[in-house]
Amino acid sequence: MSDPxxxxxxxxxxxxxxxxxxxxxxLQLMDDGDTDxxxxxxxxxxxxxxxxxxxxxxxxxxxxFAHRFETAMDEVRAGRFHPDGEAIxxxxxxxxxxxxxxxxxxxxxxxxxAVTGPVLEKLDKLVGLEEEEEExxxxxxxxxxxxxxxxxxxxxxxxxxxxxALPAADPSEDTLPSLELPADMPAPVAExxxxxxxxxxxxxxxxxxALYASGNEPLYLxxxxxxxxxxxVTCHCGDLPDLDQLDPDxxxxxxxxxxxxxxxxxAVREVFEFVDGLCVLEIKPLTGGGAMVAPxxxxxxxxxxxxxxxxPEAAPxxxxxxxxxxxxxxxxxxxxxxxxxxxxxxxDDDTIxxxxxxxxxxxxxxxxxxxxxxxxxxxxxxxLERIDRLVNLVGELVINQAMLSQSVTEAxxxxxxxxxxxxxxxxxxxxxxxxxxxxIRAQPIKSLFQRMGRIVRESSASVGKExxxxxxxxxTEVDKTVIERLADPLTHMIxxxxxxxxxxxxxxxxxxxxxxxxxxxxxxxxxGRIVIEVSDDGAGINRERVKQKAIEKxxxxxxxxxxxxxxxxxxxxxxxxxxAEISNLSGRGVGMDVVKSSIQALGGRISITSHExxxxxxxISLPLTLAVLDGMVVRVADETLVVPLNAILETLTLTxxxxxxxxxxxxxVQIRGGFVPLLDLGAELGYRKPQDSYVGGIVLLIGQEDGxxxxxxxxxxxxxxxxxxxxxxxxxxxxxxxxxxxxxGDGQIALILDPTDLVGQASGRTRVRQxxxxxxx
Amino acid sequence: MTDTEKQTDSTSIELLSFRVGGQDYxxxxxxxxxxxxxxxxTSLPHAPFFVKGVINLxxxxxxxxxxxxxxxxxxxxxxxxxxxxVVDLGERTAGLMVDAxxxxxxxxxEEMQPPPDLAADEARTFVSALTIVDGRMIRILDLEAVxxxxxxxxx
Numbered sequence: 001m002s003d004p005x006x007x008x009x010x011x012x013x014x015x016x017x018x019x020x021x022x023x024x025x026x027l028q029l030m031d032d033g034d035t036d037x038x039x040x041x042x043x044x045x046x047x048x049x050x051x052x053x054x055x056x057x058x059x060x061x062x063x064x065f066a067h068r069f070e071t072a073m074d075e076v077r078a079g080r081f082h083p084d085g086e087a088i089x090x091x092x093x094x095x096x097x098x099x100x101x102x103x104x105x106x107x108x109x110x111x112x113x114a115v116t117g118p119v120l121e122k123l124d125k126l127v128g129l130e131e132e133e134e135e136x137x138x139x140x141x142x143x144x145x146x147x148x149x150x151x152x153x154x155x156x157x158x159x160x161x162x163x164x165a166l167p168a169a170d171p172s173e174d175t176l177p178s179l180e181l182p183a184d185m186p187a188p189v190a191e192x193x194x195x196x197x198x199x200x201x202x203x204x205x206x207x208x209x210a211l212y213a214s215g216n217e218p219l220y221l222x223x224x225x226x227x228x229x230x231x232x233v234t235c236h237c238g239d240l241p242d243l244d245q246l247d248p249d250x251x252x253x254x255x256x257x258x259x260x261x262x263x264x265x266x267a268v269r270e271v272f273e274f275v276d277g278l279c280v281l282e283i284k285p286l287t288g289g290g291a292m293v294a295p296x297x298x299x300x301x302x303x304x305x306x307x308x309x310x311x312p313e314a315a316p317x318x319x320x321x322x323x324x325x326x327x328x329x330x331x332x333x334x335x336x337x338x339x340x341x342x343x344x345x346x347x348d349d350d351t352i353x354x355x356x357x358x359x360x361x362x363x364x365x366x367x368x369x370x371x372x373x374x375x376x377x378x379x380x381x382x383x384l385e386r387i388d389r390l391v392n393l394v395g396e397l398v399i400n401q402a403m404l405s406q407s408v409t410e411a412x413x414x415x416x417x418x419x420x421x422x423x424x425x426x427x428x429x430x431x432x433x434x435x436x437x438x439x440i441r442a443q444p445i446k447s448l449f450q451r452m453g454r455i456v457r458e459s460s461a462s463v464g465k466e467x468x469x470x471x472x473x474x475x476t477e478v479d480k481t482v483i484e485r486l487a488d489p490l491t492h493m494i495x496x497x498x499x500x501x502x503x504x505x506x507x508x509x510x511x512x513x514x515x516x517x518x519x520x521x522x523x524x525x526x527x528g529r530i531v532i533e534v535s536d537d538g539a540g541i542n543r544e545r546v547k548q549k550a551i552e553k554x555x556x557x558x559x560x561x562x563x564x565x566x567x568x569x570x571x572x573x574x575x576x577x578x579x580a581e582i583s584n585l586s587g588r589g590v591g592m593d594v595v596k597s598s599i600q601a602l603g604g605r606i607s608i609t610s611h612e613x614x615x616x617x618x619x620i621s622l623p624l625t626l627a628v629l630d631g632m633v634v635r636v637a638d639e640t641l642v643v644p645l646n647a648i649l650e651t652l653t654l655t656x657x658x659x660x661x662x663x664x665x666x667x668x669v670q671i672r673g674g675f676v677p678l679l680d681l682g683a684e685l686g687y688r689k690p691q692d693s694y695v696g697g698i699v700l701l702i703g704q705e706d707g708x709x710x711x712x713x714x715x716x717x718x719x720x721x722x723x724x725x726x727x728x729x730x731x732x733x734x735x736x737x738x739x740x741x742x743x744x745g746d747g748q749i750a751l752i753l754d755p756t757d758l759v760g761q762a763s764g765r766t767r768v769r770q771x772x773x774x775x776x777x
Numbered sequence: 778m779t780d781t782e783k784q785t786d787s788t789s790i791e792l793l794s795f796r797v798g799g800q801d802y803x804x805x806x807x808x809x810x811x812x813x814x815x816x817x818x819t820s821l822p823h824a825p826f827f828v829k830g831v832i833n834l835x836x837x838x839x840x841x842x843x844x845x846x847x848x849x850x851x852x853x854x855x856x857x858x859x860x861x862x863v864v865d866l867g868e869r870t871a872g873l874m875v876d877a878x879x880x881x882x883x884x885x886x887e888e889m890q891p892p893p894d895l896a897a898d899e900a901r902t903f904v905s906a907l908t909i910v911d912g913r914m915i916r917i918l919d920l921e922a923v924x925x926x927x928x929x930x931x932x
Contacts, residue, residue, distance in 0.1 A: 396836035639820065685822035731870060732831065732840040733925065736823050741831060741838045749819040749833050 012053045013106040014381065017447075019046040020099050024450045027095055031088045037077070043091075044073040050098065059105045062098075065116050069094045072123050087126055089457065093119050096454050200229060200261050201268050204282040206254035211278035222257065224271045229261030258286065384480065387440050394430075394437045395724035395743070401430050402745035442477035442624070445523045445532075448487060449474045452494050452521055459498040466505060466516040467498050476523040478530050482622055485602055486532070489595040493534045493618055494519065496592070501536035501616050511613065513537065530624055535617035541610040543567045550576065568608040572596045600756070603629060603646060631752060632700070633719040633744070637687035640750040642723055642742055643712070647755040649703040651717060656695050665690060669699060669711040676701065679762050680713045681753075685737060702755040710759040725752065736761050789885045794915055795862065797875040798850025802904075802916045803882065804873075808864045812878055815859035828925055829874060834863065840925070841872040847923055848903055866920050873923070882915070884908050889917065 026043035029036075051066035073091075075081040083091065097116055104111045203225070207218055225231050239252045246252075259268060265283055272281050405423055413419055449471045460467035478486075502508075502517035509515060518537045523530060543564060550556045550570045562570075570576060574593040599606045604622035623629065623646075631642035632651075652658075652671070660668050660675070667678040678699065682688040691697070691713070699711040723742035726749075728735060739754035792803035818830030818841045827847035831838045841861060845851065861872040889906040905919040 392836050399833075399836070687820070687822065726836075726838045728831070728838060730868075731838050732821070732828075735821055738822065741819075743833045743836065747833055748817065749831050749838060751819065751821070 009057055011381075012057060013102065016050055016053065016102045016106075019050050020095065020102065021447060021450060022046050023095050023098070024092075024453065027088060027091050028453070030083065031085070031092075040073070040077045044070065044077050047073055047098065050102065054102075054105065057105075061111065061116075062101045062105050065094075065101055065120065066098060068120050068123060069098060072126065081126075090119065090122055090126060092453075092457055094123060096457070099454075200259045200286040201265060202284050202286060203257040203259065203268065203272075204254070204280070204284075205257065205272070206280040207251050207275070208278055208280070209250055211275050212251055214278065216275050216278065218255065221271055221275065222255075225257060225259055225268065228263050228267055228271070229259050231257050231259045233257050254280075260286070382440075384441075387437075391437050391441065394434050395726075398430055398434055398724070399743050399745065399747060401427060403747055406745065438479075438624070438628075439477070441479050441481075443480050443483055444475045445478050445483060445530075446474040448483050448490065449521055449523075451487060452490060455491050455494045456498060456519055459495045460517075463499055464505075465498060465502055467502060468516050468518055469494075470518060470520045471522070472520070473523040476525060476530060478523070478622070479624060482530075482602055482624075485598065486620075486622075489598045489620075490521075490532070490534070492592075492595050494521070497534055497536040497538070497616070497618075500538075502538040507539070511539075525624075526621070530622045532620045532622070533617055534620075535615055537615040540612045540614055540616055541568055541571070541608070543610075543612075546570055564610075565608075568610055571608065572606070603644065605646060628722045629725050629742075629752065631721065631723050631742075632717060633721060633723075633750065634681075634700070634714040635716045635718055636685075636714045637682035639682075639685075639687055640718070640744065640748065641681070641685075641714075642750050642752045643700060643755065644739070644752065645720065647702050649701040649709065651698065651700050654694050654697050654699055654713075659695060667694060671701065671711075674709075676709045676711045677762075678711045678713060679759065681758075682713075682715070684712075684758055684762060702759060708759070710755075710762070712755070712758075723750075723752065788887070789883045790889070792882045792884055792915070792917065793862070793878065794880050794882055794910075795860070795875045795878045798845040798848065799876075800848075800850060800916065801879070801913055802844075802848075802875075802918050804862070804864060804918050804920060806881060808866060808920060810863045810865050810870065813861050813863065813872075815861055815874060825925055832861075832872065834870075834872070837870070839863065839870060839872050841874055842923060842925065844873045844875050844923070864920055866924060869924060871924060882910055884910070884915075892916075 023043055023046035026039050026046065029039045030043065047066055047070045051063055051070055054062035054066060069091075072081075072094075076083055081087075097111075097119055100115070101111050103109075205218070205221070207216070211218075222231065222233060234256045236254045236256065237252070239254065240246070241252065261267070265285065268283055272279070275281075401423075405427070408419055408423055453469050453471075456467055456469040497519045498517070502519070503511070503513075505515055505517075508517065520533070520535045522533045522535075525531075546567050547556075547560075547562065547570070550567075550573070551558045551560075553576065555570065555573050555576060556562070571592045572595075574591065576591055576593070596606050599620055599622070602622055604620055606621075607619050608616065609619070610616040629642075630645040632645055632648060634641050634643055654669065658669050658671070659678070660670055662668050668675040669678050670676075678694065680688075680690050680694070683690045694713050697713050698715070698717060699713050700717075702710045702712055723744075726741045726743065728738065728741050728751075735751075737754055737758035738751045739757070740752045741749050742752055744750050791806040793806045793809050794801055794803040796802075813834075816832045818832050820830040821828060821840075824830070827843050829841040829843045831840050833839070859874055859876065860878050861874055862878065863870060863872050888908050890908065892904045892907050903919050903922045904916045906917040908915050908917065
């Protein structure tokens with residue numbers, strides 16, 4: 001595949017993600033009881049566009065599945081099927097599988113038919129539709145793909161005439177009654193729908209200005225129509241005003257066409273598919289051969305009115321039948337279909353079957369004229385790398401600016417001098433730029449929440465609970481990397497909530513709760529951080545059992561006195577799992593401790609609140625971005641270091657009373673009844689030998705994820721500020737005890753400490769529970 | 778010195794030669810990104826003895842290798858006159874601290890010799906080839922070997 005094609009393909013998959021998102025949104029709305037036709041349309045269009053794009057790239061699996069899904073959605077849209085909760089759950093499952101298929105296609109993987117099969121079967125059963133493999137075939141030729149001849153639905157081709165003759169299977173019939181036609185119309189229409197195979201149609205076609213404005217040309221439509229069979233065209237120019245009143249930008253012409261064709265009405269309608277909603281279109285079956293060609297002015301008027309009323313509705317209704325390349329999903333290849341379309345034209349009357357005839361009409365219609373107006377969201381896709389470079393440069397600007405300020409101050413210029421004021425403004429601007437650049441990296445957390453919707457559906461199904469997920473604040477913007485790295489921990493937490501948090505349906509009913517369990521996922525900004533909460537309305541943490549379990553597993557001594565929140569926090573201990581038996585959802589040995597450490601790796605904190613009988617809430621607090629960090633700037637052994645603020649519990653000055661010796665070289669700090677090992681930061685990093693005495697020294701009390709604490713001795717605390725994080729791994733490699741680096745105002749690099757790692761290194765040599773580490777120089 | 782532009786034929790290699798620990802070394806000029814004055818490096822804990830630390834190179838963190846120490850040569854006192862040669866090696870960038878940059882040389886590739894097998898000097902493993910220019914022996918540095926090991930923890 002050539003490069004441009006790969007690019008188009010890539011952009012198709014990006015669009016697929018967007019479409020899948022709106023699909024999920026739409027389904028969610030439907031699930032919430034929204035019956036707005038527009039909602040259903042959104043869902044339908046999303047599936048349809050994916051199908052169309054997939055067709056263009058010859059992604060047969062995807063097309064096949066999307067097609068069946070689309071057919072089902074079409075039933076819903078046409079009002080023939082009213083989905084209940086069960087059906088919507090199935091639609092959700094379909095959407096999930098569709099997402100899987102899209103991703104599989106993108107990564108060139110295969111999805112097992114065993115996954116799609118049962119769902120499809122249910123789908124067909126649900127809407128009571130027979131499999132319509134033929135329509136799938138419509139696609140294949142249109143796709144420019146080369147596998148027209150193989151597998152697929154070719155053997156089904158002969159069925160096509162049957163299909164069009166079968167009123168029940170022909171959706172076009174249904175579109176017609178929903179047009180508010182004059183009373184005398186339906187009969188001939190319905191009749192003709194059945195007889196249409198042998199005859200032809202008269203088409204009244206009156207373009208609106210929008211049709212021309214969007215680059216369509218009636219001539220092409222007529223040519224496409226001609227490919228269906230003999231046509232005769234009559235142009236009406238009666239509406240033309242006098243020359244002095246003529247607005248050259250307005251179209252005044254309308255046409256009556258008669259097509260003699262074997263095709264179903266659908267085929268004719270498809271010709272006009274791309275101008276749907278941009279014209280007044282009336283297609284009537286020819287009842288008595290070509291006799292009706294000349295339109296009597298009066299009836300024509302009636303028809304026109306009727307159609308005009310019905311037009312907005314008709315537009316989306318006709319859409320499902322477009323089996324062609326969806327140009328909206330794959331914009332770039334649109335110039336290409338034209339030459340390809342000629343292929344079937346050349347072989348018009350020979351052995352090529354009906355199906356190719358259908359599709360060739362579409363590519364000849366100019367591409368962008370998809371009738372449905374999509375509200376353009378002005379967005380630009382930018383490579384993440386470029387943004388990162390920008391973030392880096394802005395960070396550099398900030399540093400530079402700080403250096404400049406410093407030298408201005410050193411130069412002894414008065415604070416109100418023009419240079420100082422200018423610099424002040426510069427400072428303001430720099431901050432604004434920095435903030436804006438950071439915002440570019442931010443994304444709404446919605447995509448993550450939608451994934452969680454799926455987790456809830458799947459996990460609730462596998463444990464046989466009825467669970468509904470509520471989300472709030474899904475437009476909260478978070479750094480992209482945070483979103484990506486949050487997926488795993490959040491998945492685990494959601495599964496936990498469904499599996500452990502919520503009671504079984506019977507128990508819920510017993511305790512007077514609703515049958516359906518509720519899991520709520522919220523996100524919000526709170527004082528410069530983002531707070532994500534996962535809560536359930538289950539039974540709450542059974543603290544007695546948690547404690548029992550912890551004692552059993554020897555995580556705590558049997559006589560430990562623990563407060564409620566202490567017990568709750570036991571859940572985060574490695575190797576802790578309360579589920580009595582291992583379900584296939586959670587309890588795979590990956591516990592909340594992993595969740596906690598991955599949250600902490602993101603610079604976040606996690607906490608639990610639980611109320612007996614009312615439910616449990618896990619609350620995650622995260623920095624808005626990974627590019628900056630709140631840190632405390634400290635000095636030790638003439639080196640400047642930054643300690644992440646979220647690791648510091650408190651700072652204190654050591655007195656003789658606090659400090660207890662333990663062994664020859666080890667000290668512990670007594671803090672409010674507890675003992676905490678003392679680590680000399682300078683010695684731990686190998687900058688200096690351990691000091692003789694730490695009395696009067698400053699220590700930072702570090703809290704670790706496992707609840708252990710440590711006191712880090714430093715020489716001085718210099719500042720507390722936001723620093724821009726610069727990775728060390730890329731340029732040098734991992735340094736034990738060091739998380740990253742940053743650049744301070746004076747242009748010097750300062751290292752950012754990884755307190756957990758540092759303490760871990762120290763406790764590797766000793767045991768934290770019996771602190772007697774030998775401080776090594 | 779640095780802006781010399783020499784006409785070379787296709788078979789010759791351009792080298793940047795420099796002095797370190799009293800010896801002449803050189804690197805392929807294509808791997809040199811820039812040459813800059815020395816700056817105070819922030820030392821890295823648990824780093825190998827030859828890693829002086831990291832400096833800020835316009836926003837990126839640049840590890841500095843004290844080449845004399847790396848090659849096992851006599852390390853002179855750190856002076857302001859030390860020069861840092863910033864080299865690119867694939868994905869990695871590092872600064873080599875040297876005494877002084879001397880010249881840019883165009884050496885025909887056939888004049889390059891492999892280092893003799895006799896020497897068991899530590900410095901030898903860092904030399905990929907030798908050549909003679911104006912009677913001076915120029916060692917061509919194997920940048921790959923000079924770089925601190927990456928991937929595993931350098932403790």
